[in-house]
Amino acid sequence: MTRAPNPDRRRDASRKATxxxxxxxxxxxxxxxxxxxxxxxxxxxxxATIYRWWPAKSAIVLEAVDEAAPIPETFPDTGDLASDLHxxxxxxxxxxHDPRLGPAFTGVLxxxxxxxxxxxxxxxxxxxxxVAQLDERMTKARKxxxxxxxxxxxxxxxxxxxxxxxxxxxxxxxxxxxxxxxxIALVMRAIGPTRAx
Amino acid sequence: MTRAPNPDRRRDASRKATxxxxxxxxxxxxxxxxxxxxxxxxxxxxxATIYRWWPAKSAIVLEAVDEAAPIPETFPDTGDLASDLHxxxxxxxxxxHDPRLGPAFTGVLxxxxxxxxxxxxxxxxxxxxxVAQLDERMTKARKxxxxxxxxxxxxxxxxxxxxxxxxxxxxxxxxxxxxxxxxIALVMRAIGPTRAx
Amino acid sequence: MTRAPNPDRRRDASRKATxxxxxxxxxxxxxxxxxxxxxxxxxxxxxATIYRWWPAKSAIVLEAVDEAAPIPETFPDTGDLASDLHxxxxxxxxxxHDPRLGPAFTGVLxxxxxxxxxxxxxxxxxxxxxVAQLDERMTKARKxxxxxxxxxxxxxxxxxxxxxxxxxxxxxxxxxxxxxxxxIALVMRAIGPTRAx
Amino acid sequence: MTRAPNPDRRRDASRKATxxxxxxxxxxxxxxxxxxxxxxxxxxxxxATIYRWWPAKSAIVLEAVDEAAPIPETFPDTGDLASDLHxxxxxxxxxxHDPRLGPAFTGVLxxxxxxxxxxxxxxxxxxxxxVAQLDERMTKARKxxxxxxxxxxxxxxxxxxxxxxxxxxxxxxxxxxxxxxxxIALVMRAIGPTRAx
DNA sequence: GCTTAAGCGAGACGGTACGTCGCGTCTTTCT
DNA sequence: AGAAAGACGCGACGTACCGTCTCGCTTAAGC
Numbered sequence: 118m119t120r121a122p123n124p125d126r127r128r129d130a131s132r133k134a135t136x137x138x139x140x141x142x143x144x145x146x147x148x149x150x151x152x153x154x155x156x157x158x159x160x161x162x163x164x165a166t167i168y169r170w171w172p173a174k175s176a177i178v179l180e181a182v183d184e185a186a187p188i189p190e191t192f193p194d195t196g197d198l199a200s201d202l203h204x205x206x207x208x209x210x211x212x213x214h215d216p217r218l219g220p221a222f223t224g225v226l227x228x229x230x231x232x233x234x235x236x237x238x239x240x241x242x243x244x245x246x247x248v249a250q251l252d253e254r255m256t257k258a259r260k261x262x263x264x265x266x267x268x269x270x271x272x273x274x275x276x277x278x279x280x281x282x283x284x285x286x287x288x289x290x291x292x293x294x295x296x297x298x299x300x301i302a303l304v305m306r307a308i309g310p311t312r313a314x
Numbered sequence: 315m316t317r318a319p320n321p322d323r324r325r326d327a328s329r330k331a332t333x334x335x336x337x338x339x340x341x342x343x344x345x346x347x348x349x350x351x352x353x354x355x356x357x358x359x360x361x362a363t364i365y366r367w368w369p370a371k372s373a374i375v376l377e378a379v380d381e382a383a384p385i386p387e388t389f390p391d392t393g394d395l396a397s398d399l400h401x402x403x404x405x406x407x408x409x410x411h412d413p414r415l416g417p418a419f420t421g422v423l424x425x426x427x428x429x430x431x432x433x434x435x436x437x438x439x440x441x442x443x444x445v446a447q448l449d450e451r452m453t454k455a456r457k458x459x460x461x462x463x464x465x466x467x468x469x470x471x472x473x474x475x476x477x478x479x480x481x482x483x484x485x486x487x488x489x490x491x492x493x494x495x496x497x498i499a500l501v502m503r504a505i506g507p508t509r510a511x
Numbered sequence: 512m513t514r515a516p517n518p519d520r521r522r523d524a525s526r527k528a529t530x531x532x533x534x535x536x537x538x539x540x541x542x543x544x545x546x547x548x549x550x551x552x553x554x555x556x557x558x559a560t561i562y563r564w565w566p567a568k569s570a571i572v573l574e575a576v577d578e579a580a581p582i583p584e585t586f587p588d589t590g591d592l593a594s595d596l597h598x599x600x601x602x603x604x605x606x607x608h609d610p611r612l613g614p615a616f617t618g619v620l621x622x623x624x625x626x627x628x629x630x631x632x633x634x635x636x637x638x639x640x641x642v643a644q645l646d647e648r649m650t651k652a653r654k655x656x657x658x659x660x661x662x663x664x665x666x667x668x669x670x671x672x673x674x675x676x677x678x679x680x681x682x683x684x685x686x687x688x689x690x691x692x693x694x695i696a697l698v699m700r701a702i703g704p705t706r707a708x
Numbered sequence: 709m710t711r712a713p714n715p716d717r718r719r720d721a722s723r724k725a726t727x728x729x730x731x732x733x734x735x736x737x738x739x740x741x742x743x744x745x746x747x748x749x750x751x752x753x754x755x756a757t758i759y760r761w762w763p764a765k766s767a768i769v770l771e772a773v774d775e776a777a778p779i780p781e782t783f784p785d786t787g788d789l790a791s792d793l794h795x796x797x798x799x800x801x802x803x804x805h806d807p808r809l810g811p812a813f814t815g816v817l818x819x820x821x822x823x824x825x826x827x828x829x830x831x832x833x834x835x836x837x838x839v840a841q842l843d844e845r846m847t848k849a850r851k852x853x854x855x856x857x858x859x860x861x862x863x864x865x866x867x868x869x870x871x872x873x874x875x876x877x878x879x880x881x882x883x884x885x886x887x888x889x890x891x892i893a894l895v896m897r898a899i900g901p902t903r904a905x
Numbered sequence: 906g907c908t909t910a911a912g913c914g915a916g917a918c919g920g921t922a923c924g925t926c927g928c929g930t931c932t933t934t935c936t
Numbered sequence: 937a938g939a940a941a942g943a944c945g946c947g948a949c950g951t952a953c954c955g956t957c958t959c960g961c962t963t964a965a966g967c
Binding site for chain 1: 435501505
Binding site for chain 4: 541543544598617618620621622623625626627629630631633634635638645663665666667670672673674675676677678681682683685690694696698700702704
């Protein structure tokens with residue numbers, strides 16, 4: 118039984134070096150080809166130290182992505198919902214296209230599918246609070262009559278995000294701006310303010 | 315260079331045993347924990363034979379899923395588009411819930427995300443022709459004024475499928491019937507013929 | 512370069528606890544399975560402290576054995592050389608059979624074989640002065656005509672001790688009393704005074 | 709549970725390369741500093757293969773020494789027992805002094821002390837049958853009146869071998885020719901033909 | 906009695922070897 | 937020639953110990 122280590126005594130330099138090395142290696146070799154050994158060597162950190170603080174490669178990369186992710190966790194609010202949504206979704210796509218984060222994030226996403234625990238971490242650290250913001254904005258919009266009073270926000274929200282994942286998983290090209298515009302248009306047509314004006 | 319083997323002399327019993335073993339093991343241990351060695355042992359087939367005919371575990375499982383998948387490749391056409399869509403999407407979800415296929419399919423899907431080639435195979439063998447059918451049905455519906463003449467079918471199609479994938483990847487619960495109903499309602503509101511103004 | 516520590520300020524409780532822990536662990540797990548970490552934990556002493564005062568596990572155990580060894584460093588002299596030798600050799604065997612010291616001593620002995628420095632320490636601290644006593648006694652005996660005047664004491668001494676080591680190394684059963692008697696008889700026949708011709 | 713491998717299918721080249729590498733590395737670095745990894749690398753053999761056939765480094769080195777040991781398993785018989793013994797013991801010492809075998813044999817010997825199983829192997833493969841020969845020769849000599857009829861051969865045999873081990877363990881210089889002569893002289897004086905001629 | 910420098914317990918760390926596992930290739934023998 | 941059996945080289949895994957280190961805390965000597 119290896120006792121739990123004391124986080125207070127953790128050396129932050131090793132932690133940072135590990136996360137940085139993980140991201141770099143994902144870029145250079147692709148997530149699947151990255152090994153914990155390679156991360157340790159690149160970071161100048163011992164494997165024991167890595168395993169002391171992370172259970173697996175996926176956890177390292179997840180934390181690295183979380184830490185390095187462009188922070189926009191607050192939803193834009195320009196008053197124009199459609200364009201706010203566009204900006205928001207563009208932001209999400211930005212992570213996939215980011216040369217430094219894309220390969221890493223893709224890898225974690227793939228592994229999440231086979232690892233319920235990792236998926237849980239991923240949702241907690243990267244997804245849920247951002248989605249909550251979107252939800253809030255939409256709810257407010259519905260109150261403000263920017264949306265139909267009976268708009269099914271839950272489904273709408275799902276719809277807005279989901280195509281990114283399907284395309285990512287099946288290696289279809291990710292949505293571009295034009296696609297986003299059409300997507301948002303379709304959704305607004307379904308849940309926009311009742312056309313009875 | 316090992317010459318390509320002659321498929322005519324291939325022993326079909328070995329092929330079937332391999333595919334069956336692959337599916338069983340995915341059920342028992344989960345896709346990630348299945349190894350080619352285990353498949354070979356379970357199937358009573360030599361590893362050399364397996365590698366003669368498949369490049370990797372993922373290819374075996376993909377073929378096994380393809381072969382065992384409930385075949386409904388033809389789109390239902392009851393005249394009621396909404397209910398046809400519901401049936402169709404239920405069918406897709408059936409593969410995920412199928413106790414024999416679910417774990418295997420999930421695994422291939424996950425690995426596809428990291429392997430462009432596998433994703434290509436997956437689309438070719440399991441996805442594209444089915445989507446084409448859906449596309450055809452929708453196009454016909456638009457012609458028949460079951461849908462708005464300017465309905466953005468490409469996006470609509472995407473939207474209908476995508477939530478399954480997002481939920482699958484992030485380990486959210488998969489859509490149930492109620493959700494499908496709401497999803498289809500939303501889409502129909504956007505592209506349905508209603509706009510009788 | 513870490514400066515040499517000041518022995519005056521050394522905490523004796525830590526030293527004793529370390530030596531005791533080392534012996535206990537040798538008994539419980541066998542010398543080979545004892546680790547410095549385990550000694551430190553058991554003794555409630557930090558590893559830094561251990562390495563401040565000892566270079567390695569072997570040195571700790573050697574010191575522990577030295578300290579705990581039944582002290583009979585003075586050679587018995589009852590006038591009967593044969594029985595004195597018997598008593599003496601029994602004493603040596605006692606260390607091997609001592610439940611508290613045996614495993615530890617065995618371990619140090621084994622490691623000595625691969626570590627010239629440790630062997631040197633071992634001879635200095637545990638062996639040489641005792642052998643010197645035996646030597647002295649034998650020389651006196653030769654002077655007193657208890658032994659032949661031309662007795663080859665160096666070889667005789669060697670012979671008396673050596674079987675213990677050979678048996679120890681090769682895991683033959685250690686000499687028992689009967690064996691000692693025969694051994695001493697043989698030696699006395701070779702170097703005893705008998706040759707009254 | 710890894711099933712036992714089939715020795716018939718074993719690749720002899722790998723076996724030989726492993727044994728050779730083990731011996732070389734013992735010479736270059738000393739037994740203690742040799743690692744299984746290093747043996748594998750030097751031999752161009754995988755670690756898995758090594759562990760398939762040997763349980764530990766010590767077993768490899770033991771087998772290597774056994775295989776490479778100068779074969780004289782037959783006891784010389786020139787009619788002159790003393791000189792035969794001298795030749796025999798010189799032969800044993802030769803293994804310790806052999807630049808190719810010495811370090812390896814020393815290492816196995818040391819480790820035997822801590823590993824009853826290894827000691828058993830060592831006795832079986834290298835020691836017992838040779839000692840049996842010596843025993844036979846001595847018994848014959850006693851019958852032929854080259855030795856006293858009541859000579860205690862068991863002890864005598866022990867005595868002849870043992871000093872080598874004691875000196876080896878404690879890093880005293882190994883016996884040289886002069887010492888052997890004196891040792892044999894002493895033993896012969898004890899068990900030689902009764903001086904009443 | 907106050908400072909200060911050492912010893913100390915705790916335990917994280919970089920390193921290195923361990924013994925195992927899975928991959929994809931190969932060799933042998935049988936059919 | 938295809939296949940079953942399974943040994944092999946490779947390389948990553950996750951663990952264990954080593955000996956060093958950094959951190960506060962204690963503790964005694966010198967002011």
